[in-house]
Structures are given as C-alpha cells and as structure tokens.
Amino acid sequence: MRRIQSRVNINSPEYQENLKANEARLGEFHRRQNAARHERPQRDLDRLARQGKMLPRERLEMLLDPGTPFLELSTLAAGEHYDGDSPSASCITGIGIVAGREVLIHANDSTVKGGAWYPMTIKKIVRAMDIAIENHLPVIHLCDSAGGFLPLQSELFGDKYFAGRIFRNQAILSKMGCKQLSLVFGHCTAGGAYVPALSDYSVIVRGTGAVFLGGPPLVKAATGEEVTVEELGGADMHTSVSGTCDYPADTEEQAIAIGREIVAQWSKKKKWDAQQQAPEAPYYDPKELYGIIPANIKTQFDMMEVIARVVDGSRFHEYQPAYGKTLICGFAHIWGYKVGVIGNNGILFNDSSKKAAHFIQLCNQNKTPLVFLQNITGYMVGREYEREGITKDGAKMIMVQAGSEVPKFTIMTNGSYGAGNYGMCGRAFDSRFLFSWPNSEISVMGGEQAAKTLATIKTTQLEREGKSLSEEERAKIYSDVTDDYEHQSSAYYTSSLIWDDGIIDPADTRNALGMAIATAMNAPIEDPRYGVLRI
Numbered sequence: 001m002r003r004i005q006s007r008v009n010i011n012s013p014e015y016q017e018n019l020k021a022n023e024a025r026l027g028e029f030h031r032r033q034n035a036a037r038h039e040r041p042q043r044d045l046d047r048l049a050r051q052g053k054m055l056p057r058e059r060l061e062m063l064l065d066p067g068t069p070f071l072e073l074s075t076l077a078a079g080e081h082y083d084g085d086s087p088s089a090s091c092i093t094g095i096g097i098v099a100g101r102e103v104l105i106h107a108n109d110s111t112v113k114g115g116a117w118y119p120m121t122i123k124k125i126v127r128a129m130d131i132a133i134e135n136h137l138p139v140i141h142l143c144d145s146a147g148g149f150l151p152l153q154s155e156l157f158g159d160k161y162f163a164g165r166i167f168r169n170q171a172i173l174s175k176m177g178c179k180q181l182s183l184v185f186g187h188c189t190a191g192g193a194y195v196p197a198l199s200d201y202s203v204i205v206r207g208t209g210a211v212f213l214g215g216p217p218l219v220k221a222a223t224g225e226e227v228t229v230e231e232l233g234g235a236d237m238h239t240s241v242s243g244t245c246d247y248p249a250d251t252e253e254q255a256i257a258i259g260r261e262i263v264a265q266w267s268k269k270k271k272w273d274a275q276q277q278a279p280e281a282p283y284y285d286p287k288e289l290y291g292i293i294p295a296n297i298k299t300q301f302d303m304m305e306v307i308a309r310v311v312d313g314s315r316f317h318e319y320q321p322a323y324g325k326t327l328i329c330g331f332a333h334i335w336g337y338k339v340g341v342i343g344n345n346g347i348l349f350n351d352s353s354k355k356a357a358h359f360i361q362l363c364n365q366n367k368t369p370l371v372f373l374q375n376i377t378g379y380m381v382g383r384e385y386e387r388e389g390i391t392k393d394g395a396k397m398i399m400v401q402a403g404s405e406v407p408k409f410t411i412m413t414n415g416s417y418g419a420g421n422y423g424m425c426g427r428a429f430d431s432r433f434l435f436s437w438p439n440s441e442i443s444v445m446g447g448e449q450a451a452k453t454l455a456t457i458k459t460t461q462l463e464r465e466g467k468s469l470s471e472e473e474r475a476k477i478y479s480d481v482t483d484d485y486e487h488q489s490s491a492y493y494t495s496s497l498i499w500d501d502g503i504i505d506p507a508d509t510r511n512a513l514g515m516a517i518a519t520a521m522n523a524p525i526e527d528p529r530y531g532v533l534r535i
C-alpha cells in the first residue's frame with residue numbers, strides 16, 4: 001500500500017492556531033478525566049478507609065496483569081448529570097488482561113453512595129455487558145454495591161434496559177459460555193446481590209463482603225427478625241451453608257489472588273482468523289492531529305490527514321479516489337489488522353452515498369472490519385438532489401451499513417449532525433466501539449440551523465393569525481436554541497449520556513481502535529447478507 005503524502009505545514013499560522021486551541025481542549029479533558037477518576041469527598045474516602053476497604057481503582061490495578069493496557073470505557077459518563085454527584089456513573093468498566101486472558105471488567109465504586117446504581121450507572125454496566133456479549137468476552141465483576149439508587153427508582157427499575165437488563169445480560173453471557181467471576185468486597189444488597197449470584201465463580205472477603213436480598217435493617221422491618229450481617233450474608237455463611245459464593249478470602253488482596261488463579265484455569269479462546277500483518281507505527285506523528293483538528297468546528301479539514309496519523313505506516317489503498325470525493329473509502333491496517341476506512345470529507349451526496357454502500361458490501365464480502373471517521377453535516381438537501389434520489393441513495397448506505405456482519409468502529413472526530421450520523425454508523429447502528437474526540441459535537445442539526453427553522457415555523461404560524469414575529473422574539477428564539485444546542489451537543493454532554501464509549505485524546509485513536517479491533521476478533525464474523533436495496 002502506498003504511503004499517504006501529507007500536505008500539513010506545521011509552521012503555518014492555521015496549524016499553530018489549531019494547536020493552541022486543541023492543547024486547551026486537552027487540558028480541560030484531562031482535568032475532567034482526573035476528577036471523575038480520583039476526586040471524591042474526604043468523608044467518603046474516610047468511610048472506606050475505616051472499613052479497611054481498598055479504592056476501586058486500587059483493586060483494578062491489583063487484578064490486571066502488570067504492564068498491560070486497560071481500555072477504560074465511558075470515564076465521563078454522568079459527568080453532566082445529577083449535579084456531578086455520580087462521577088464516572090459510580091462505576092468503572094473496561095477491557096484488560098487478567099492472567100493472560102482478555103476480560104471485561106465492571107467495578108462498583110462504593111465511594112459514591114455505597115456503590116448504589118444511578119440510572120446512568122445501569123446504562124453504563126448494561127453497555128459494558130453488551131460489549132461482552134457482542135465480542136464473546138468473559139467478565140469479572142468487582143462487587144461493592146448498595147443496589148438501586150433508591151431516590152431514582154422510577155428511572156432504573158422496571159423498563160427493558162433498566163436494572164433487570166444487567167441480570168438478563170449475565171444470563172445470556174452464561175448461556176453463550178462466556179465465564180463470569182465476582183469478587184465480593186463490600187455489601188452487595190438487593191440488585192447488587194444478584195451479580196455474584198448469577199456469576200459462575202465468586203470469592204467473598206470475610207468481614208467486609210456480604211450478599212443478601214435485604215440487609216439486617218430491612219429484615220427487621222419486614223419480619224421482625226434480628227440478625228447480624230455475618231449470619232445473614234457473610235463470607236462463611238455463603239461459602240459453607242448457602243453455597244451462594246464459592247471461596248472465602250481473609251483480605252481483599254487474597255480475594256484478588258484467588259480470582260486471578262480462577263481466571264488462569266479458563267481455556268484461552270482462539271481468535272477469529274483475521275487478515276493480519278506485522279503492525280507498523282504511523283509514519284506521521286499522531287500528535288500532529290492537534291494542529292489538524294480545526295479550532296472552529298465549522299472549518300473543514302482533510303480527513304486523509306487524520307487517516308495518515310491513525311493507520312499502520314500511514315499506508316492507504318484508496319477506493320474510487322476520483323468518484324464521490326466527499327467521502328474517502330479505502331483499505332489500511334491498524335495494529336496489523338486489515339480494515340476498511342470510511343471518512344467524511346464534506347457533505348454526503350448521491351455519488352458518495354452509493355460509493356459508501358458499494359465499499360461496505362466489499363468489506364462484508366471480504367470480512368474486513370470497518371472504521372468510520374465521522375465529520376458530517378448530513379446528506380445534501382434540495383430539489384436537484386431529491387430528483388437524483390438522495391433519500392434513496394442515503395437509504396442504500398444506511399441499509400448495507402446497518403446490515404453489516406463485520407465489526408464496525410466509529411470515531412467522532414468533529415461534527416456529527418442529522419442523518420449523516422446514522423449513515424456513518426452512529427450509536428444506533430451497533431458499532432462495537434464508538435469513541436469521541438473532546439472537540440466533537442453531535443446533534444440533530446446545527447444550533448443556528450435549528451434556531452432558523454424554529455423561527456421560520458413561528459413566523460409562518462403567526463402570519464396565519466395575521467400577526468408577526470418581533471425582532472426581540474426572534475432574537476430570544478435564537479439565543480435560547482443556540483445556547484441549548486451548544487451545551488447539549490458537546491462531547492461532554494453526549495458522553496455523559498453514554499452516547500459513546502468514552503472521550504479519547506485524538507493521539508490515542510490508533511491504540512483505542514487497535515484494542516477494540518483485537519477485542520472484536522474474539523467473535524466470529526458471519527457471512528454477508530443484505531436487506532433489499534431500492535435501486
């Protein structure tokens with residue numbers, strides 16, 4: 001494959017302006033990430049210390065094989081919700097290596113409300129377990145949870161993707177033969193109790209670990225029975241009387257050591273026979289992305305320059321380079337894995353949409369995973385394009401993309417608006433992993449466009465009544481709508497809602513994708529089948 005010839009001039013004023021803007025953005029990203037991971041009220045840290053418990057990240061570090069990477073997911077989940085009271089949605093999820101096996105890890109964070117599950121905690125855990133199901137991964141649960149966050153029960157209890165989905169996913173994983181291990185460090189009450197109960201293996205720490213449907217106060221209230229924690233759900237009772245847990249441990253360290261021994265007994269699964277070659281670092285420095293990503297989201301940039309800083313050796317075989325030029329399609333390797341890359345270089349027109357549909361079919365035929373690099377304002381609108389069939393051409397792209405059997409990966413590099421988000425494998429289209437850059441935005445349309453649309457609707461409505469929209473009213477619609485859009489389309493807001501699997505430093509894109517692709521290779525790729533395309 002030929003090396004991409006970069007046209008970036010690192011001494012240009014434009015590059016330097018972008019660099020300055022992106023360094024500031026990265027500073028903000030790292031500040032937020034660090035706070036979500038580590039900043040907790042002192043009294044909560046003291047409570048855990050008094051109980052002799054480790055922090056969730058200390059447990060995680062001890063569990064993982066030393067020196068191996070951990071792909072943390074959705075670190076900034078819930079960051080813009082609940083007044084910031086549920087940092088990282090009160091849990092850690094991610095993919096790492098334990099005893100040489102690739103595993104998905106889910107850890108409760110009992111520094112936040114006893115590890116109780118906020119609605120967003122549940123969304124994050126369910127998403128992590130969906131990842132385990134899609135990619136055939138075993139799961140390790142680090143349990144220390146008060147169960148459902150009681151004040152918000154109506155947002156977490158009875159619906160399809162609420163708390164029950166965690167247990168449903170555990171049962172599905174078990175049926176699939178994906179092993180699950182629970183290490184019980186703290187009190188696991190009610191919902192929290194089913195996680196170890198639905199695991200294949202469990203280890204429980206004497207003194208601090210407990211598993212019960214209702215703790216002693218609830219039992220007293222319900223039946224009048226007075227019972228201690230140890231009698232009701234402690235380590236010795238569950239490992240010698242009820243059989244709910246398998247191994248007692250005297251300390252957290254011992255529980256983790258037993259857990260690692262259990263995982264070491266699991267058979268190592270053979271991965272899908274992917275098209276692979278020796279990995280090669282990109283020829284161009286990924287950190288140059290900071291000078292390429294525009295300071296202003298509306299400024300167009302060449303996606304080929306991004307591809308050059310993500311793929312192996314910066315080598316790329318472009319498909320149909322002279323046709324449908326607002327969309328780049330082509331083959332490359334990431335961490336040695338062959339991939340089909342689809343990146344926006346402008347609006348999606350009829351030709352670029354048809355090119356995408358054809359390229360996606362080729363990748364499915366060849367079982368080549370797809371990487372989508374989104375920077376899209378949408379599909380072209382207007383009489384000329386409708387007459388050419390832009391709606392049905394866009395539908396073709398969506399049809400084959402949605403029906404793909406190959407694993408798909410999506411990066412939000414800048415703007416993602418309207419149906420372009422869908423065609424380019426947005427969240428609704430089952431990317432195995434979707435990551436956002438700190439500068440990126442997602443919304444149904446741009447804020448100014450939404451404000452203009454709503455002002456036009458209001459004007460038409462008032463004209464029907466023989467009235468007109470005053471300048472003050474128009475200005476108010478503009479400022480209200482654009483303010484809301486600016487806030488709600490930011491990567492921090494959408495990541496808080498778990499519309500992605502996390503915000504990443506753009507320079508880490510290649511490693512995030514490499515780990516994600518390696519993870520996806522645990523599941524087989526089916527033969528292609530397509531829906532009916534409107535010709």
Ligand SMILES: CC(C)=CC(=O)SCCNC(=O)CCNC(=O)[C@H](O)C(C)(C)COP(=O)(O)OP(=O)(O)OC[C@H]1O[C@@H](n2cnc3c(N)ncnc32)[C@H](O)[C@@H]1OP(=O)(O)O
Nearest residue numbers: 113114116146147148149150151163187189190191192215
């Ligand atoms: C999903 C399904 C099907 C059902 C459920 O899960 S219902 C949930 C039932 N859960 C419980 O009954 C657990 C009640 N909590 C406890 O027993 C204890 O809090 C504890 C053993 C989990 C932790 O005890 P610890 O001494 O370590 O800490 P506390 O001071 O008691 O609590 C710290 C902090 O967390 C708040 N908290 C605890 N549990 C919940 C909860 N389930 N929902 C909301 N908030 C909870 C507690 O009020 C305290 O808050 P502050 O720090 O603000 O005082």
